[in-house]
Amino acid sequence: MLRQLSTRHIGEVRIVIDLTSMSRPQSVAVVGASPKPGKIGHTILGNVISSGYKGKIFPINPKEKEIAGYKTYTAVSEVPEPVDLAVIAVPAARVLDVVRDCGQAGVKSLVVITAGFKEVGAQGLEMEKQLVESCRKYGMRLLGPNVVGIIDTHTPINASFSATFPQQGEIAFLSQSGAMLVAILDWSASIGIGFSKVVSLGNKADLSEIEFIEDAAADPHTKVILCYIEDIVDGPRFLDVASRASRKKPVIVIKSGTSQAGAKAASSHTGALAGSDLAYDVAFRQCGILRARTMTELFDLAVAFAKAPVPKGNRVAIVTNSGGPGIIATDNVEAKGLQMASFDKATIEELRANLPAEANIYNPVDVLGDAKADRYKFALQKVCADPNVDSVVVLMCPVGVTEPIETTEALLEMRQSFPEKPIFAAYMGGETLAGGAAMLAKAGVPCFTFPEPAIASISGLVRYNEVLDVPKGNGNQDLANIDRKGVKAIFYDVIKDNRLVLLGSEATEIAKCYGIPAAPVVLATSPDEAAAEADKMGYPVVLKVASPKILHKTDVGGVHIGLNTAEEVRHAFVEIMENVHGYMPQAVIYGVEVQKMMPKGTELIIGMTRDIQFGPLIAFGLGGIYVNLIKDVSFRLARGLTAREIEHMLRETKAYTLLRGYRGEKPRDIEALADTIRRVAELVNDFPEISEMDINPVFAYENGLSALDIKITIS
Amino acid sequence: MLRQLSTRHIGEVRIVIDLTSMSRPQSVAVVGASPKPGKIGHTILGNVISSGYKGKIFPINPKEKEIAGYKTYTAVSEVPEPVDLAVIAVPAARVLDVVRDCGQAGVKSLVVITAGFKEVGAQGLEMEKQLVESCRKYGMRLLGPNVVGIIDTHTPINASFSATFPQQGEIAFLSQSGAMLVAILDWSASIGIGFSKVVSLGNKADLSEIEFIEDAAADPHTKVILCYIEDIVDGPRFLDVASRASRKKPVIVIKSGTSQAGAKAASSHTGALAGSDLAYDVAFRQCGILRARTMTELFDLAVAFAKAPVPKGNRVAIVTNSGGPGIIATDNVEAKGLQMASFDKATIEELRANLPAEANIYNPVDVLGDAKADRYKFALQKVCADPNVDSVVVLMCPVGVTEPIETTEALLEMRQSFPEKPIFAAYMGGETLAGGAAMLAKAGVPCFTFPEPAIASISGLVRYNEVLDVPKGNGNQDLANIDRKGVKAIFYDVIKDNRLVLLGSEATEIAKCYGIPAAPVVLATSPDEAAAEADKMGYPVVLKVASPKILHKTDVGGVHIGLNTAEEVRHAFVEIMENVHGYMPQAVIYGVEVQKMMPKGTELIIGMTRDIQFGPLIAFGLGGIYVNLIKDVSFRLARGLTAREIEHMLRETKAYTLLRGYRGEKPRDIEALADTIRRVAELVNDFPEISEMDINPVFAYENGLSALDIKITIS
Incomplete structure (x- = not known):
């Protein structure tokens, strides 16, 4: 019921969602705005203002005339201009009144920050239903309730109570957990990850990850879409939207509640009904979603997609100044299903002619511990130019003569010269390499301490190739020889007979209606009928009692195999009926199924x-x-x-x-x-x-x- | 040959290795010491001095009188006092002379920093052999050649060219890659990981990981032993030593060269002969080594073992201020084979009575987003005290009212009150939680950004319980009915016959000698003999031609199955001989094997x-x-x-x-x-x-x- 609002299919026409009034509103009302620091309505108003939002701002508070220099209204309906977005942070008991007022005032979108709905039990659920109905009545879209809010760094607007306004970036992050979202913003600020949009999904009473995935897929500022989700409410629509989105840009999901214990926690937390994890795994894969297994993997992948091109193939080159890390990286290339690139003869000759004799000129290229920036640069140049190389990992250990800054400059130069090939770095060290690592971070080249996550990131990029590689349309020809009416007729009989389990003969008939090559099975109700059917299908045959109540047919003498003549069939029929009547006098027997014995395959x-x-x-x-x-x-x-x-x-x-x-x-x-x-x-x-x-x-x-x-x- | 020196078995007496003169020498000579900055001999001498080494220091350099204030000698043999350890950093061509001189001077241990031996080819290998022979002649133990050196922070001594002298700690780190070792020291200094010992293993011409594992196992300053290895030269001795060491303290190994491509890199790098990875996996497991799969895992585990107690069991409690991360942690507990603790009734009652109504009082305990330090403390106290809890993970998201410092203080208090239960933290945030995280790091409580590595670390600790849980002795009773002489007699015949593949009848005889319940198979050379054997073993039998050259016996008519009488056997024998002679007239035929057909199991x-x-x-x-x-x-x-x-x-x-x-x-x-x-x-x-x-x-x-x-x- 609740989901109707968000399922806008009219006949065959699909209405693409327009969330402009939510992420790029012309005007914003903050309902519950407060002049008192510490109040959530104070924080939200402050965030809208300090984010540099350029539209009109209307604080709503019946007790105030002005807050933070903005004229304050008693209600949204009192605002003399159109309001695109209302952010509501009043106590739960007042939310419905506020929403009605917003509706009457022609507000387009709502963000309901307030908690105390579905997540607190039956009464809250009822209130949430009314909230959605009210939104539907007035044609408003709703984010929430029970959310941190929404942030768009390119609008810019921070319509949330998050203390952190992230730096601009290419990652859209949708989170079903508000605290997780706040935590990630705090963390990402300290390590320099930027976002295009950040959305707290909360109770998903109307809008859910589905609409925001669709929105982010269309957003020119977003290169990669990240989701933390605990459940999906509308599986088929999610698949539809995600399938289309994932072909435009990578969609990476961490889905929690995968374990049995985890699923229990998920349902006590959000009242969500968790599907089985296998189904999620299969569904994500089939609609092109990349599933991350850990938070670290989620953000490593996000940064990789935001900053690096997707490589043409899975052939990796490694350039290192130390053998050990080179071997570890090589191990990982194979473990992740990638391939160590085999260089062109020309590349090998050039490396041989210009690197020291002890250097390893095959992949991984070991430029040796005494390599300065020039030698790294030469090797990198040759390796990047090799047509058999799709991506490159540069490993650096801080041995005495290493030139971290100059080598990093060379790496960045290659990044410019070969924009289509991702270059990742693993700078294995601390202070000594910190300057170089900082340069890479600033230039948007992912840099790790150890080789494994660099290889894992490349593997993620390559996996996305498989998503892109799906032919348009489903590539299926229509199936011939489908007899839907035949199936309906059988089901009609089964339903009339009040059964949930079909007889073997019925299941076989259904299979045949769909062109499934079922071995002949026919229900016979007399010895002569059985013999006639057996004659028709050919010998040998098996006879089995047909009775939905009898699970272990052999145990009651209900099965005879290897019958080769009509006479044997007749005899077996009689014997089966006698046996079954003897063992289970009250069982309803539909007859005996005659099944052709097929050669073993x-x-x-x-x-x-x-x-x-x-x-x-x-x-x-x-x-x-x-x-x-x-x-x-x-x-x-x-x-x-x-x-x-x-x-x-x-x-x-x-x-x-x-x-x-x-x-x-x-x-x-x-x-x-x-x-x-x-x-x-x-x-x-x-x-x-x-x-x-x-x-x-x-x-x-x-x-x-x-x-x-x-x-x-x-x- | 090379390995003899390090295999000190005399009859049945095992001599435990004594590396005192290497890691706690009374006096050190630095051969190749130099007054010139940039020279490796300058760095090493400087490192020995600046590490605070308290023994005597003798720079050796024929051209200098004094370096860095120390009287300098022309040769080790010129030093008027006993020299425990000589660190050699002269060009490869001079090493053998220096070693001879050291031997004559009665030096006990050598660290040969110099490269240019086995790793550069045949000539280097020959030089390395002479080096080892010279050491053996004079009874000196040798680390190297081709190493960074050796560090012991508790002696203290830095007999290496590593620029970093690590802080004191409980981790012994042995590395077959010198650059990796330097990189790890640089990195660990910047994140505050301390070491007891650090050993660069280099070419392992004499001493290898085997001796240093044994040494570290006996070292009171070492709590956990880490190894990066690319190969193992003496498998059986490694197993012996590692089995004993791993029962004293955890031994964690990252073994590279696991992939096919990796193994190729390994052999071109160190000339090492890589064993198959499966064998390493099985061997490590069987001797109680914990195998890390990534560098991150290696060091996460190292810190866990250095800082946390090993929990009694696998039951984990989670305390969080946010549902989402709690679910992620719960998922991971199950994925890692751990168990979510089921609390005592008393614990649940106490939590119910004292936490807000919306809090989740079951595991994971959700103290809610508005939890301050006191609520965290209360929940932690109850959970830690619960007898059904073996370890605890504390999750924190920086929502508005969170008190990171005070909550961390509470956590540290619990750490003190419950020293037998490991407490790990995941502080999901950046700057806001940095102060708390720093307090944890200082106090030795492992703190991560995300929950997954915290759970992985606990899983590592728990795995070690299985290692400790092995009963002393092998628990095997002696096997009865073993006839070694019988086996030798059969092999004698096979060898005399110049064959590598045994006949079925021979293999069966051998199995019987060891009490393996082999189905009867007897070689017969005539129809009558075959019939007699069949009579003896009972029917039905199979007859198969016995000829090592015939691989597909059925194809040449060499097999008859389901024979039920002596007459059938005689007949089959003749037919088989005729068939085989017809198809393969030149095949040597030993006869026909009579095999009893056994019921299918x-x-x-x-x-x-x-x-x-x-x-x-x-x-x-x-x-x-x-x-x-x-x-x-x-x-x-x-x-x-x-x-x-x-x-x-x-x-x-x-x-x-x-x-x-x-x-x-x-x-x-x-x-x-x-x-x-x-x-x-x-x-x-x-x-x-x-x-x-x-x-x-x-x-x-x-x-x-x-x-x-x-x-x-x-x-």
């Missing part, structure tokens, strides 16, 4: 589980009875699943090695497999009532597949 | 591969033809393999889940399996000529095992 599983946030997740991997033990399974969201993603999905598994032909075996029909996975995805996308689906095993052959044992559960 | 593998550094590595895991695909295998060194380690080894695998009884199956005979693994380890330890061994599959039953298809290769 490579044993796979295709399955689906539904995530509360992101919808159906498709699983693929090694099948059989050990599937939960071996855990060779990869996942993707069914939503928008492309042929390309399916290919990646297959490649991630060990099963893929089998499919390509393992130990001299012939390759399996990978094309048919990919097609079947797409059809399963289509099926579960089309029918949200399917809550779970398992096909285990799927037999893959040299030509084609057989889907056996299809289980479908609906809700 | 859980399919496992037990194998062995030999590492160049650490000797045989035992592998255990899921067996069968997909063993290399599934890769469910754990490894241990065979050397000193204890029953306890075997148990861990089993538990690490998915196979273990099957063995305990999966999906309602009966458990398998785990005891017999552990016994068999021990017997395989004993066998490969006893016979170094076994270069590879594979038993795949091993069938595990409810009672007992069957080892099938045993392959043994010798070298």
Whole structure:
């Protein structure tokens, strides 16, 4: 219900959000502005003023005539000019009145700083609902409640109670935790990280990370979008927006509440409903979000993207004045899935001719401990110019003759000459290298103490290449032979029958409707019918009792395998019915399923589980009875699943090695497999009532597949 | 050859190394001392003097009478008093003469700073050999050549050319890279990390990390031992020494050259022969070394061990003034294999009674954004006193009312009141929290910006508990029924026959000699003999041609399975011989192996591969033809393999889940399996000529095992 306001789909037309009145307002009212230092309304007004905001400022306080030299009004509706943005910092009990007043005054956007809503329980939740309804009624967009506020360094405006107004930069930072945001601003000021925008998301009653990601993606001052989030409320819309944003600029997310214990803390903290972490992982990946695992990684990546170009490829060159750190860096290049660049012959010849004989002229290039700036510069120049090099890491240890300042100057020169290649530095030392490191920081070249985070940053940049490398459109051709009506007809029967678990024969029929190559399974209600069906499908066949209540069919004598003649089938039918009646006289029996026994192929599983946030997740991997033990399974969201993603999905598994032909075996029909996975995805996308689906095993052959044992559960 | 000097085993008596003359010498000669600034001999002499060294100092320089106020001698042999340590910094060509002179003068220890030995090629290697021989002749121990030197802050002495003399501390740091060592000293000085000893290992011609680990383990000023190493030369002795040292104090190693590319760099850098990384991983773990993966982790762990107690267990409490960071910390606790502490009822009641209603009184404890020092103190006090809490992490965000200094004082008070529980801090901010952070640093409480490294450090401390938890002795009972003579007799035949690969029947015989439950395999040379053997072992049997040259026995008609009578066996024997003669008329055939077909059990593998550094590595895991695909295998060194380690080894695998009884199956005979693994380890330890061994599959039953298809290769 609450989310309707922010879901502005009208038919097929998507209305792009316009948050201008929030981040670049022409005029701002501060409701609850106060002349008393220590009051939050005092801080906010002071911040708006001191941030250099150039629009009109209207303090609102019924008891004051003037605050900080600004004429003060009793209510927003008393302000004689239009108000774009109202920042509200009055006690919770008064917020609804203020909001109504703002609405009547034609205010466009609200930032509700005040806490005491959803996060304090049922009464607060009710108040928050009314708050949203009021905003909707008047067509106002709402940030909050329970936020620190919003900052835009390029407007500029600090509409928050953060004591720190950050320096201008290219990073937009959205945070669901207000204290975290305040902490990060304090920290970043001391180490010189700048921001374009900083948004405290709070209770996300109306606007959430979704709108601000979209807004930041369109913002020319923003190069990279960072989010700290604890939950996502509207999974599908998040995916939509994030997919488009991540193709424009990197979106880096740290999502907390990943652990079971963490999820508990998340729900007691914000009342958020945490999705399973696997689904987040898969969803982020599929929509091109780079997921950071630690705060350090989040900001290392942010700085990398803000300051360095994205390299063309994953080939890294290392230039060092010491072997040890060079080896560590080399280890890390491999550990992070990057590649040590192989230099051109010309590069090697030049290095050989001009560096000392003991220098290592291959990658990592060791210019030796006695290298001064000129030798570093020469090596750097050659390495940067090499077409086989995509990015460069410069390592420096402060041995006696090192020239940190001059070497840094050479590095910065190369940075200018090769703007398309990222150069990162690891200056391993303290005071001795501090001057050089400061020069790099000032010039926007990321500099670390140790090599590992430099390599990790490059790896992050390279990962973004994969995001950019996605072809436009989903690359899928429409699927032929889909019979939606057929599926609906089966579900109609199941629902009328008041069942949640489909019979094997029903699940098989559904699979067939979507072109999934299911092995024949037919429900028979008499020995003769069973025999006739078996004759039709061909021998050998299996007979299984069909009864939703009987879970362990073998235990009640409900299964006969390897039947080769009509006579055997008839006999088995009778025996099964007798057995089951004997064991479970009260079980409702629908009949007996006749299933064709298929030749054994490579044993796979295709399955689906539904995530509360992101919808159906498709699983693929090694099948059989050990599937939960071996855990060779990869996942993707069914939503928008492309042929390309399916290919990646297959490649991630060990099963893929089998499919390509393992130990001299012939390759399996990978094309048919990919097609079947797409059809399963289509099926579960089309029918949200399917809550779970398992096909285990799927037999893959040299030509084609057989889907056996299809289980479908609906809700 | 080179290593003999450092391997001082006389019979069974182990001589503990005494490096007193190197790290606490009574007198020092600096050979190559120079009055000229910029000369390395000038720097070293200056460092010895300025470090506050209290022993006698003798500069050696034939051209000078006096340097820096010290009487200068033409040669060490001219010094009229005994010289404990000579630091040599003369050109490489002169080193051997100087060393001889030192030997004749009765010098006890040498530090050869000079480079230009093994690392520059064959000629240098030859010179290095002579250097070692000269040292051995005169009974001198040698550090180097090609080192920065050695520092002991408690002697104190700086016998190195490092510009930085570190502050006193509890960390011993051994580095195979000199530049890395210089860099770390420079860096640590700027952030306030102190050291007990710093040793540059250089070419390790005589003394290596082995002796210095042993020395540091015995040093009362050292609490934790850090090593940066690129290779280990004497694996078994390293294991011996490290196993003993790690039980006295933590030994943390960063081993570079782990990647394939890294290993290449390592060998071009130091001429080191890098062992496989897997073997290092297994070896470090088995001898109680904590392996750091990054430089940051190395030093975070070092500081943690130097400053904090090792907690009793893995239960962590978190106290925070902000929800977000609390959730991040909670996520990390789980990700690092730690546990969120569950508080006592009394603790919860006290927190509930005294904290605001909105505070989270469960773990993580959220004292809320408006918490001042008193509230932090109250919560900390209760949490620290809780018997279910082993360690505590304090998180602080600089929200308006936070009292960083007073809160830090409270934290330090708790540190004093609960000395057995480590307290770590993450102060998320910059300038605002800098004062508090500085107080913590001074008091030796590790303080980070973000929560993750605090949790990682605690996880490191907890890992050390597992090292300490190893029972004395290996806990193994002697193995019964070992017939070494029988094995020797078989190898005698194989060697005489000039083969490297054993026949199946031979491998089976060897297994039986060590009590490994091998399925019967017997070589028969006639149809009657085959039939007689089959009668003896029982049916069904398999017949396989025995010929080392025939790899694919099935392809040449060399295998007959499922034989149930003597007549079938006789017939199969003849047919196999005819087939093989037909396909490969020139193959040498030893006969036909009769193998009893065993009932199928859980399919496992037990194998062995030999590492160049650490000797045989035992592998255990899921067996069968997909063993290399599934890769469910754990490894241990065979050397000193204890029953306890075997148990861990089993538990690490998915196979273990099957063995305990999966999906309602009966458990398998785990005891017999552990016994068999021990017997395989004993066998490969006893016979170094076994270069590879594979038993795949091993069938595990409810009672007992069957080892099938045993392959043994010798070298």
